[in-house]
Amino acid sequence: MSKNPGFDSTPATAQLHRDGISFTVHTYVHDPRAQSFGMEAAELLELEPARVFKTLMAEVDRELVVGIVPVTASLDLKALATACGGKRSRMAEPARAQRATGYVLGGISPIGQKKRHRTVLDTSADGWSSVFVSGGRRGLDLELAVADLVTATGALRANIAR
Template sequence: MLHRAGIDFTPHSYVHDPRAESFGMEAARALGVEPARVFKTLMAVVDGELCVGVVPVMGSLDLKALAEALGGKRAQMADAAQAQRATGYVIGGISPVGQKKQHRTVVDRSASRWETVFVSGGRRGLEAEVRPEDLVRVTGAVTARIAR
């Protein structure tokens, strides 16, 4: 998807440890990258619509802020099965890019602090390093403070 969109990115692979408690923190450690540069893709339901929140791995998604960023009132996390069905990816490998259907997406504003950030490449053990502005463009995202 990134290639087709003309987005420059660098793939980074590592051996995934199935015992890892946090997929994102595992990626940061394995790649020797500050956790603040590694972002996780979380699926939530905002006013009945499945949406995407992209936040640093060491934080959590502020559901109220996500809803506000999308002009909604209520948000809750999507369940794992729903997220996997909707995206075509497994938990721990959900990428904000190349999902079965494009969902409204919000990228946490902190991504703009970095020249590049890391997001899942679509499977556990694969990260894509990309410029934040390219990530926003290719996903059609808005940016807002959605991490806590």
């Protein structure tokens, strides 16, 4: 369970509690002028940026799919489509991503979305014992074991970062 009991609850933390998955909450003061939410988190939490992962919503053959890649990388849309057995992919419109997940941009967590979407985690996560993902709002990251992130999201692993 959370090692930081005095945090604001989000759908992501609520799901992790329900599922009995251990995680640690890390908070920081978000600067609304930040250009990259993930790099901001890495810098303010004093983390290796490759250990901080961003959640991106894409459409693979019109189906919303979650791609989780390091903040130091970009999502390879062709690789994501291949991993999902699809032909075409493109980034989801921001408004559609927000509606589908229940989170705001910069705070989209791969965990606790309104509806579970097919999720692909970049294999670079396997190089870490734990990784950091958004906790469901800007300024809130969750640290959890890679295996627990896979369990919480139902993710498959593939090389989807470039």
